[in-house]
Amino acid sequence: METIDAMKWRYAAKRMSGKKIPEHKINKIIEAMHLAPSGIGLQPYELIIITNNELKNKIQPIAFNQMQIVECSHLIVFAAWDTYSNKRIDKVFDHLAKERNLPLEKTSSQRNFSKSFFGAMSEENNFHHAAKQAHIALGIATLTAALEGIDATPMEGFDPIALDALLGLKEKGLKSSMLLALGYRNDSNDWNLNLKKVRKPMSEFITEIK
Amino acid sequence: METIDAMKWRYAAKRMSGKKIPEHKINKIIEAMHLAPSGIGLQPYELIIITNNELKNKIQPIAFNQMQIVECSHLIVFAAWDTYSNKRIDKVFDHLAKERNLPLEKTSSQRNFSKSFFGAMSEENNFHHAAKQAHIALGIATLTAALEGIDATPMEGFDPIALDALLGLKEKGLKSSMLLALGYRNDSNDWNLNLKKVRKPMSEFITEIK
Numbered sequence: 001m002e003t004i005d006a007m008k009w010r011y012a013a014k015r016m017s018g019k020k021i022p023e024h025k026i027n028k029i030i031e032a033m034h035l036a037p038s039g040i041g042l043q044p045y046e047l048i049i050i051t052n053n054e055l056k057n058k059i060q061p062i063a064f065n066q067m068q069i070v071e072c073s074h075l076i077v078f079a080a081w082d083t084y085s086n087k088r089i090d091k092v093f094d095h096l097a098k099e100r101n102l103p104l105e106k107t108s109s110q111r112n113f114s115k116s117f118f119g120a121m122s123e124e125n126n127f128h129h130a131a132k133q134a135h136i137a138l139g140i141a142t143l144t145a146a147l148e149g150i151d152a153t154p155m156e157g158f159d160p161i162a163l164d165a166l167l168g169l170k171e172k173g174l175k176s177s178m179l180l181a182l183g184y185r186n187d188s189n190d191w192n193l194n195l196k197k198v199r200k201p202m203s204e205f206i207t208e209i210k
Numbered sequence: 211m212e213t214i215d216a217m218k219w220r221y222a223a224k225r226m227s228g229k230k231i232p233e234h235k236i237n238k239i240i241e242a243m244h245l246a247p248s249g250i251g252l253q254p255y256e257l258i259i260i261t262n263n264e265l266k267n268k269i270q271p272i273a274f275n276q277m278q279i280v281e282c283s284h285l286i287v288f289a290a291w292d293t294y295s296n297k298r299i300d301k302v303f304d305h306l307a308k309e310r311n312l313p314l315e316k317t318s319s320q321r322n323f324s325k326s327f328f329g330a331m332s333e334e335n336n337f338h339h340a341a342k343q344a345h346i347a348l349g350i351a352t353l354t355a356a357l358e359g360i361d362a363t364p365m366e367g368f369d370p371i372a373l374d375a376l377l378g379l380k381e382k383g384l385k386s387s388m389l390l391a392l393g394y395r396n397d398s399n400d401w402n403l404n405l406k407k408v409r410k411p412m413s414e415f416i417t418e419i420k
Contacts, residue, residue, distance in 0.1 A: 003354050004238060007245035028214060030416060034409055035217035037352060037364055043409060047416045055419055092410070099408040128338040132345045136364070139349025142247060144213050154247055154346070198309040199244055199253060200302070206240060206257045209265055 006146035011197060013151040015190040016071035016183040025148050026074055029182065032144040036137035040114050042092050044084060044130035045137070046174060048077040048167060058166060063158035063179065072153070072181035077167065078138060079174035080130035084118035088173075131177035138178055145182060155179040216356035221407060223361040225400040226281035226393040235358050236284055239392065242354040246347040250324050252302050254294060254340035255347070256384060258287040258377060268376060273368035273389065282363070282391035287377065288348060289384035290340035294328035298383075341387035348388055355392060365389040 001009065030047070038044065050056060051074055060069045069075060081088060093107040093114075118126055138154055145152040156178055163169075163176045185193060199205070211219065240257070248254065260266060261284055270279045279285060291298060303317040303324075328336055348364055355362040366388055373379075373386045395403060409415070 003357060004241055004245070007242050007350070010247075012247060030412075031214055032217050032353070034412060034415055035214070035407075036349060037220075037222060039366055041408070043415065046414070048419065049416055050419045052419045095410060096408050100406050125338075128335075128342075132338075132342050135342045135345035136349035136352070139246060139346035139351075140217070140353050141349075142346070143242070143350050143353050147213060156249055196310050197245075198251070198306050200305060202240075202244060204256070205244055205253065206259055209258065209260045209262050 001147055001149065003143070003147070006143065008197065010142060010146040010152065011192060012153045013181070013183070013185040013190055014066070014068055014153070014192045015186040016068050016073075016151065016181065017186045018071050019073065019184045021073040021150055021182060021184075025150060026182070028148065029141050029144050029150070032140050033137040036140050038133040038136065039129065040110060041096070042084070042089065042114065043133070044081040044088075045134040045177070046079045046172075048079055050075040050077065059158075059163065062162040062166070063155065066155065066157065068153050068155075068181040068183070069179075071186065072183035074182045076141075076180040076182065077163065077176050078131070078134040078178040078180065079167075079169050079172075080127060080134050080177045082170075082173050082175050083123045083126040084114070084121075084130070085173075086115050086119075089114045089118070127175055134177050138180060141180060141182075151181075151183055151185045153181040155181065211357050211359065213353070213357070216353065218407065220352060220356040220362065222363045222402060223391070223393070223395040223400055224276070224278055224363070224402045225396040226278050226283075226361065226391065227396045228281050229283065229394045231283040231360055231392060231394075235360060236392070238358065239351050239354050239360070242350050243347040246350050248343040248346065249339065250320060251306070252294070252299065252324065253343070254291040254298070255344040255387070256289045258289055260285040260287065269368075269373065272372040272376070273365065276365065276367065278363050278365075278391040278393070279389075281396065282393035284392045286351075286390040286392065287373065287386050288341070288344040288388040288390070289377075289379050289382075290337060290344050290387045292380075292383050292385050293333045293336040294324070294340070295383075296325050296329075299324045299328070337385055337387075344387050348390060351390060351392075361391075361393055361395045363391040365391065
């Protein structure tokens with residue numbers, strides 16, 4: 001499918017069919033997210049990819065009992081860093097230096113900038129920043145999925161504290177920021193499918209300064 | 211280009227050639243962003259699309275003098291709502307009702323939910339929420355651009371207060387959250403072009419629960 005056709009085809013499926021996404025297609029969506037850009041390349045989030053039915057059943061009640069939680073093929077939890085610690089920042093730049101065959105000192109200016117930039121922010125704003133980077137990947141995932149004819153429903157309607165507890169995220173220094181249900185729309189019973197896609201008028205969306 | 215090839219091809223171009231993006235291609239990138247999903251469909255941000263050279267020259271010094279600001283074809287400023295006011299929320303749902311030929315009352319449950327959800331949040335967190343939605347569109351723009359062979363460099367290295375003042379965003383209830391330079395890489399002098407693209411190991415990026 002072509003980009004704009006894919007973006008028009010996609011919608012937030014509220015009912016899915018339970019059909020499984022083939023391995024090579026889910027891998028493509030994950031790889032696209034893995035390649036997503038992020039501020040200073042820190043990739044300050046992880047993805048928890050859930051296909052386990054028992055776990056999906058436990059998540060459903062803490063996500064307003066939404067049906068796509070259990071009817072999707074893969075449920076992805078975006079789990080963002082709770083804070084940009086120096087240890088985490090060092091780990092990124094140590095890995096970068098190794099992959100690029102650089103002496104560690106060559107990474108020190110970006111490394112020190114990152115530490116002072118995020119160190120000067122509140123912990124809450126560290127998390128907001130990390131979650132924003134995860135949203136870039138979320139956008140890329142929705143388009144990648146649509147291009148493959150796969151439905152992707154972003155959801156922020158869930159209790160993050162309960163979800164973090166269920167998944168043991170706090171112990172890992174992570175906080176859930178978003179859910180993404182990937183699967184196939186159920187044409188026969190999704191009330192959301194036939195509603196007209198509405199966006200604000202283009203004239204209120206963009207301002208051109210030529 | 212295929213999705214993964216496009217994601218591997220793309221990088222944050224730090225030098226661009228000044229070549230102009232054809233109208234139909236820039237329109238495709240803008241349309242993809244216009245179709246991007248957002249929380250409760252509120253689209254709480256606007257895009258300022260700058261091709262004016264004089265204005266780009268004024269922005270460059272408040273963005274660490276980055277060259278891609280002036281060498282890009284189109285500079286996009288993501289300008290997010292400073293707050294989710296009831297007036298803004300009403301406008302979205304009035305438009306939705308009109309486009310879907312629904313009586314206004316049919317939108318009242320989502321309308322009221324939005325008002326109480328965002329009303330209970332601090333103004334700062336309203337802005338973070340709005341900026342996160344803009345990041346979804348940013349992700350979609352980077353992939354859409356890459357699929358068209360266009361470079362897209364996201365930038366948060368700028369002084370948002372100075373940029374808001376320059377563009378008169380405060381008066382519109384907007385705050386700049388991100389810049390995106392769209393254009394064409396300058397193969398001959400971009401130090402960033404030949405650096406190996408490094409991402410954290412996939413094993414540290416995803417956790418599968420089967």
